[in-house]
Amino acid sequence: MTDAIPAPQRAEEVAELLVGAVDLHCHSGPAAMPRILDHHEALLDAAAARFRALLYKDHFYLGTAHAVILEKLFPELGVKLFSGIALNNASGGINPHAVDHAAKLGARIVWMPTLSAANHIEQASGQAKTFPKTAQKMLDPIPLRCTDGDGRLTDATLQVLDLVAEADIILAGGHLHVSEMLVLFAEARRRGVRKLLVNHPTYIVGCDDGDIRALVELGAYIEHSICMFVDGRAKKYEPDKLAHLIEVAGVEHTILSSDLGLQGSPRPVDGFRGVVGTLLDLQMPKAAIRRLVGDNAAELLGV
Incomplete structure (x- = not known):
């Protein structure tokens, strides 16, 4: 039984499995939402754990410039830093101009609307x-959809898909409802988008097992938020739920990202430590764990 493994030995085992890890969903600050660490601190934590890469996500701004400058300032840490743009109201909504600029600046991901999504x-x-919630009251969001009243993708959405395909970067579903996302991802594939990512499918997005399988059939990776499986304010599920979700999509199509930085929860790297311990308790093979916490995300980032 794993309970018989001494704590120092388990910590060493977890640390070894995190070498080369990648966090595609780090919510460090500065941010309108209170965060427990900033981008520099997140970098230092990732470097200490020998992560391969870290991707900063903010719901209101493109963080690519921060990533570029921090990586230049601290090359000796050996962590590749990335960011992208979330197509919320603050970025002009589903805005091809914002996507064009982000891609040309070096963004590696475009998230469809999150807090501004109608869903x-x-x-x-x-x-x-x-x-x-944000630290200060923001303007009320204007609801965004990628489809029109007839269920067809909007012209702006189609232009965004073409820009993402041209840049060969990740298209993430954000907080769109799965019914929208299935239409979006099918068209994205037709237009040459190769890298598709579904964020926390069981939270807000509305996926059931059949939806997850359908999205995988379209070539999508399914990203589960570690924060929902480790102790903290965002915890929602027990280990058996995580095991089930990994089985539904398959290890080769599943990514575990922290979605951490929020108050009342662990720091991102600590969240990774916790979920790796959970996976070991579930008797997950070490090669599978490495894919879940690093290799699959690295493939999307090209690192």
Whole structure:
């Protein structure tokens, strides 16, 4: 039984499995939402754990310039730093001009609307009720969809897909409802987008097992937020749920990212330590764990 493994030995085992890890979903600051660490501190934590790469996510701004400067300032740390743009109201919504600029600056990911998504707003009294709040009241969001009243993708969305395909970067579903995301990802593939990512499919997005399988059939990676499986304010599920979700999509199509930085939860790297311990308790093979916490994400980033 894993309970018989001495704590120092388990810590060493976890540390070894995190060498080369990649966090595609780090919520460090500065940010409008209160964060427990900043981008520099997140970099230092990742370097101490010998991560391969770290990707900063903010719901309101493109963080690529921060990533470029920090990597230049601290090359000896050996961590590749990236960011991208979330197509919320602060970025002009589903805005091809913002995507064009982000891609040309070096962004590696475009998230479809998150807190500005109509689906997110409609769930304000449901799952989205637990979503972190900004430190100061922001303007009320204008609901965004990637489809029109007839269920067809908007012209702006189609232009965004073409820009993402041309740049060969990641298209993430954000907080769109799965019904929108299936239409979006199918068209994205037709237009040459090679890298598709579904964020926390069981939270706000509304995926069931069949939806996850359908998205995998389109070539998408399924990203689960570590924060929902480790102790902290965002915890929602027990280990058996994580094991089930990995089985549904398959190890080769699953990515574990922290989605951490929020108050009341562990730091991102500590979240990784916790989930790796959980995977070991679940008797997950070490090669599979490495894929889940590093190799699959590295493939999307090209590192």
